[in-house]
Amino acid sequence: MLTMGGKDMATVVDLAHGRAAVGRRLRRPDPAHTLLIAVSAAYCLLIFLRTPQSMTLTFDEVVYASQLSVDTPAAEFADHRARGLPLLLAPVVMVTEWVFALRAYLTLLSGVLMYLAFRPWLTVFGRVGGRFRYVPAVAAGGFATLWMAVLFGTMAYPNLWLAFLLVAGVGFFCRAVVEPPPAWGPVVGVLVTFALASLVRPPDALAAAGPLLVAAVLVRRWRRLWPPVAVGTGLLIGWGAWFGEAVARFGGPLARLRDGAESTGSGLVNALPANLVAVDGPSLLCRSASGCGGVDPVAAAWWVLLPVLVAAGLAVAARTHWLGAGGLATASAVAFAVPYLLLLDYSSPRFLLPGYALLALPVAGLLVWFTGLGGDRSTRALITAVVAGAGLLHVVIQQDVLETAAGRMENTYGRYTRLAEFLREEQNVRPPCLVWGQGAVPLSYPLKCHSAREPGGQAPSEGDPAIAAALVRGDTVLVRIRADEDPPRFMAGWRRVELPGNRAYVGYLPPADR
Known part of the structure; x- marks a missing residue:
């Protein structure tokens, strides 16, 4: 029979305790x-x-x-x-x-x-x-x-x-x-x-x-x-x-x-004021700095302080050995943001989100350093x-x-929900269909229609190709234009519909027996 001495037994016990400690460390979540x-x-x-x-x-x-x-x-x-x-x-x-x-x-x-x-x-x-x-x-x-x-x-x-x-x-x-x-x-x-x-x-x-x-x-x-x-x-x-x-x-x-540059209004501009105005909301698109109201200094303070916080974070990074990672995140954020700040003549709070996400890293490093x-x-x-x-x-x-x-x-797009329900239930606008005019694209999704956009609310021209093609297909056509616009001659017999939610616009539907 094999026997185990005291020293051997101690070694086994030590190994068992060591494995248990390793196991606990492996199981312990970071x-x-x-x-x-x-x-x-x-x-x-x-x-x-x-x-x-x-x-x-x-x-x-x-x-x-x-x-x-x-x-x-x-x-x-x-x-x-x-x-x-x-x-x-x-x-x-x-x-x-x-x-x-x-x-x-x-x-x-x-x-x-x-x-x-x-x-x-x-x-x-x-x-x-x-x-x-x-x-x-x-x-x-x-x-x-x-x-x-x-x-x-x-x-x-x-x-x-x-x-x-x-x-x-x-x-x-x-x-x-x-x-x-x-x-x-x-x-x-x-x-x-x-x-x-x-x-x-x-x-x-x-x-x-x-x-x-x-x-x-x-x-x-x-x-x-x-x-x-x-x-x-x-x-x-x-x-x-x-x-x-x-x-x-x-x-x-x-x-x-x-064409993309023309449609987005690209050119050498100073978009810093527009982005400052946009960052404190509540507008989601600012075509000009004046078009989105003034700047709330309390709500926009973080945006003004962000460059200072990032610079301080990089200074901390240089002292604590993560300047390479912090600097790369910052450089990538700046390279991303420059076109939006210098080449785009309008702004939105969402445009610079990737830059904010990258710059959050050096700022977080600064805050963590402060706590120590x-x-x-x-x-x-x-x-x-x-x-x-x-x-x-x-x-x-x-x-x-x-x-x-x-x-x-929610208030703005809730109107489209109610308008789509009115058109579907009260005016029988159902697929296959075409919505033409102001708000055509947001209305097209709940109505399951084709869309042809006219953002100015103007009346269609004679022989509009989208409307003509829809009529040939037998689609229901809704034309939504400003209430003070006169419809073209080809819509002379169409029915004018007062639309709920925004009295500045009216709808036109072809006669039922067309």
Whole structure:
């Protein structure tokens, strides 16, 4: 019989205790990771509770959703748009046109993508160690407090989805250039995120990728083959789709670029005042600084302070050994934002969302560093309380702006819901049909009609091709024009309909016996 001495028994016991300790460490969740999950879940819940989940689709949303819709004919797809967003909406709109289902899907997707966007940064800041491990979760939380990040979390606009993709893409790139080569996981992440980003917004993805490609050449320790190749390949995928559609539908790439610049009003401008006015809401589109009212200094204070906070965050990064990652995120954000600030003569709160998401990282690094100041526990607790109090005040202000903006938007598009119901139930406007004139695109989705847009509310010209084609097909045609407009001769026998909600516009329907 084999026996075991006391020393051997002690060794076995030590090994058992060691394995148990390792097991406990393996099972213990990373608190920084757990906090990011909690922030993402809270963001998702905030969107669901604070945004109108059943509001009818806006103009831009109808354009994107109708491209692959199960019932609604596709609205006109302008040259400055890209096909990535219709693909994002496809899992829902190809099955149902229930608006709540689409908004619930986007709300859940926002929470998931918030987590996935900042997840690569946990590894980046995990190497820095200490309290800086919490920077990604704090950055995600800071970005999630912005009223426009909440409002557009349930809407089919490209800007927020691009923000998530660019944050993830830059994070994967920061990992790919420092991890032992070939680092295929981060490299694939770079390729996928920039491919998707360039499918959603090709010019923006290219602008944001510029600093990454430059850094891969200029920074000696980052000179690796596969990270910049992954960025370039991802961009080629999105731009390839853009070029293909340009040739097929818009007369070639140059014609598409030229027409897109004309339709968006591009040119060398100073859009800083317009963006400052837009950032405090509640308007969602500002064609001029004066067109959106004045600036609320309290609601816009964070925007004015943002460059200072970012610069201070980068100064902290230089002292605490994460300047490369923080600087790359900042450079990518600036490169992305420059075209919007200097080349676009109008603004919207959503336009700069990708820049805000990237800049949240150095700002979060600054805040985390602040919480570590002080030589004793009580001082650190006081500083942490001050930072938390400032953050809470910021949240309260942003939520106030959100409530106003969401209420205004719900009121505006609620009119379209009621108008569509009136036209369907009282005037029997049902598919196949055409809505022509002011508000045609938002009305087309609940009515499941073709649309022909005339934003000025003017009457159609004689022999309008869209109306003529619809009449030949036997479609029901609704023409919505200003009440003071005289209809053309071919509509002389059409029935004038007083429309609810906005007496400035009236509808015209052909006679029932046409």
